Amino acid sequence: DTGVSQDPRHKITKRGQNVTFRCDPISEHNRLYWYRQTLGQGPEFLTYFQNEAQLEKSRLLSDRFSAERPKGSFSTLEIQRTEQGDSAMYLCASSSYSENSPLHFGNGTRLTVT
Amino acid sequence: RKEVEQDPGPFNVPEGATVAFNCTYSNSASQSFFWYRQDCRKEPKLLMSVYSSGNEDGRFTAQLNRASQYISLLIRDSKLSDSATYLCVVPGSARQLTFGSGTQLTVLP
Numbered sequence: 001d002t003g004v005s006q007d008p009r010h011k012i013t014k015r016g017q018n019v020t021f022r023c024d025p026i027s028e029h030n031r032l033y034w035y036r037q038t039l040g041q042g043p044e045f046l047t048y049f050q051n052e053a054q055l056e057k058s059r060l061l062s063d064r065f066s067a068e069r070p071k072g073s074f075s076t077l078e079i080q081r082t083e084q085g086d087s088a089m090y091l092c093a094s095s096s097y098s099e100n101s102p103l104h105f106g107n108g109t110r111l112t113v114t
Numbered sequence: 115r116k117e118v119e120q121d122p123g124p125f126n127v128p129e130g131a132t133v134a135f136n137c138t139y140s141n142s143a144s145q146s147f148f149w150y151r152q153d154c155r156k157e158p159k160l161l162m163s164v165y166s167s168g169n170e171d172g173r174f175t176a177q178l179n180r181a182s183q184y185i186s187l188l189i190r191d192s193k194l195s196d197s198a199t200y201l202c203v204v205p206g207s208a209r210q211l212t213f214g215s216g217t218q219l220t221v222l223p
Contacts (some may be wrong), residue, residue, distance in 0.1 A: 018223065024216050042120075042213035043158065056210055091157060100146045103203075103211060105157040 001056035002026060008113050012112045013082055020078045021109045025094030030036060032075050035091040043091055050097075062074060076103055082113045117141060119202050120214030128222050131192050135217045138200030140185045148203040149176055149187045154214065158201055162187070192221045 005024045013019050025032045030051050035043035046065065050057040051072040063102055064082075069075040089110050093103035120137045127133050140148075147164035162169065164185050168177040175188040185202055199216040206212035 035213075040122075040215075042215045045206065045210040058210075073218065087138050100163070102146075102148050102160045102163060103158075105159070108157050 004092055004094050006090075006106035006109050006111055009107060009108045010112075012114065015084060015113055016081055018044055018078065018080045019052055019082060019111065020076055021090055021092075021111075022074060022076050023092030023106060024074045025092070027073075027097065029094035029096050029104070030072065031095045031097065031101075032069055033093045034075070034077050037089045037091055037108075038087075046077075046090075057077075079111075082111075084113045087111055087113045117206050117212045118202060118214045121217055122215055124218040124220060126147050126216050126220045126222060127192055129192055129194060130136075131186065132190045133219065134186055134188045134198055135190060135202070135219075136184050137204070137214050138182075139204040140183065141205060142180075142183060144205045146205055147176075147178060147185045148211070149185075150201040150203060150213075152201055154199075158213075161200070174176045176208075189219075192219075194221050194223060197221045 007022045032049045034046040037043045046058050047067045049069040052069050064080045067077045089108045091108045093105045095101040095103050118139045145166050149161045150158040151161045152158040162176045164176040164178050173190045177186045197220050199218050201216045202214040203211050
């Protein structure tokens with residue numbers, strides 16, 4: 001399977017704990033995106049990488065969120081000191097360099113903060 | 115004004131009906147537009163890219179109106195399997211793609 005893969009699929013954590021999610025994009029794609037989606041809403045942009053460079057970060061992203069893509073391949077998204085409001089589906093997507101390229105999404109990581 | 119606005123619906127239509135969704139956007143410099151389909155608790159999947167001349171794929175037709183800054187999706191001869199949430203996607207003010215909130219479609223037998 002050469003699609004976008006995310007791990008884990010589900011994560012349940014207690015408030016205040018740190019969590020880390022991983023995304024492996026389609027291998028020939030150099031752009032990688034993280035989105036967050038809550039029930040009844042469309043995906044909300046969090047951050048975007050081109051190769052290893054983090055080029056955009058949403059103003060909605062608090063300091064508790066950090067993302068990395070150290071070698072321009074897989075990416076991790078860490079949430080520190082989780083809050084109940086962080087409960088959502090975290091979606092990773094990748095695309096090729098072309099400006100008209102669509103996003104290809106992984107299955108997502110569903111986070112529940114109790 | 116929001117970067118993208120989409121009628122949330124829900125749209126409940128009988129099988130065989132024709133249904134259309136619109137999505138307005140604010141960034142007049144936007145070049146790339148897409149429609150995605152999302153099934154319940156699944157990831158969004160690309161349905162169609164939207165080209166300036168409009169494009170058709172079977173029962174689905176996508177159109178772009180730059181003057182009025184909206185894109186549309188037309189579904190003809192609706193099937194039960196078309197029931198899903200349809201998301202429009204436009205380039206945001208930064209280099210990300212911005213999603214609408216989605217329009218929920220239910221096709222009834």
